[in-house]
């Protein structure tokens with residue numbers, strides 16, 4: 001099958017979170033299963049773009065309302081990703097350092113989608129499947145089926161994956177003219193709650209909708225920023241497929257970002273060496289258990305409760321643990337985390353920013369990873385943590401519910417039900433006594449490293465879904 005993924009992120013070219021990891025690895029596994037998978041994404045002005053070589057294989061224009069943007073399709077040369085990567089260079093819109101959070105994101109990503117379809121329209125033949133990811137590509141299923149210019153694609157099945165339903169990309173009808181001309185009869189297919197909404201449009205128009213975990217699919221039927229009714233209506237064409245992880249990139253035995261690589265047999269020595277390196281870097285004590293958080297500092301991740309959790313633990317039991325936070329996001333959370341540093345120097349530290357290498361070091365060196373998420377469509381951190389022998393402490397929601405079982409239930413993690421300071425603090429207290437039961441703790445470490453969360457199963461599930469649309 002010829003499978004085209006269209007996405008705003010794809011690791012290692014550009015990543016802001018889990019979307020990048022998934023789009024960067026799923027096509028590789030689909031290729032390994034004998035298919036032709038490729039990725040189309042924007043060409044950002046990031047390290048990857050500057051350090052790699054590309055061939056310009058197509059150049060044209062994409063019309064956004066009254067403005068015509070020149071674009072070119074760049075194909076990655078010397079490619080060892082395991083699939084073809086095509087990047088759309090649109091000067092004026094994407095030659096910037098960040099992926100998102102610009103005032104003209106609406107204009108940027110609609111132009112990107114139009115450019116992608118213009119190029120595919122120009123190519124000979126049609127792909128077997130077009131797989132779109134998140135709201136930045138949400139108009140593609142609509143345009144492929146309802147815009148005259150693209151009627152070549154009317155019978156091409158589309159799959160839309162919701163990685164994060166919190167970001168919907170909605171805007172007013174004053175910008176309806178951004179979309180290529182279509183019959184006004186179809187206005188309802190781009191609308192939700194009186195706004196133009198790419199996420200809603202994709203849910204309405206894609207042949208199949210997937211979420212990145214089964215539990216998240218259930219949850220968004222009663223909680224997704226006003227779109228619950230639509231999700232329930234389209235439930236029959238929706239399925240939850242748990243994300244896999246790229247076990248080549250995330251492998252403590254080969255990970256070049258670690259201070260010391262380790263295997264199942266050398267896990268204790270390996271983790272100790274990585275922990276010591278981190279503790280030295282952040283002025284922490286390697287003899288105490290190391291609790292960490294990695295992620296976006298936003299309410300969705302429950303990061304707003306961290307300052308109080310850290311304060312309570314560091315104030316009343318300063319000698320019992322280290323806490324290290326890596327992340328960036330809401331300024332009020334960043335400031336609250338930074339403000340605590342001075343008072344609790346030696347037992348708590350935070351790194352505000354994005355740092356891929358440090359994240360690998362933390363997965364390897366930490367004893368526990370904290371995930372107090374209010375919403376977690378799948379969550380990759382707990383899967384990476386497991387592979388690196390780090391015990392997850394999670395709030396039971398979305399993919400966390402699907403992947404972490406409490407030690408009290410015969411499992412390997414520590415779970416609670418509320419995103420609250422009380423629940424998280426209680427779980428950390430449980431974790432500390434678990435940590436000191438060295439025999440059980442070491443046994444669990446080895447056990448979790450062996451849990452298979454590779455793409456093997458999920459890649460197969462996606463293929464079965466694609467086949468069901470071709471027959």
Ligand code: ADP
Pocket residue numbers: 016017018019021164294295296326327328353354355356359378379380381
């Ligand atoms: P999200 O909702 O942010 O996509 P996921 O758990 O699906 O959450 O994926 C998060 C990914 O982003 C993981 O690979 C995690 O290691 C990475 N990540 C998040 N924040 C940072 C950061 N500040 N520095 C490095 N990596 C980060």
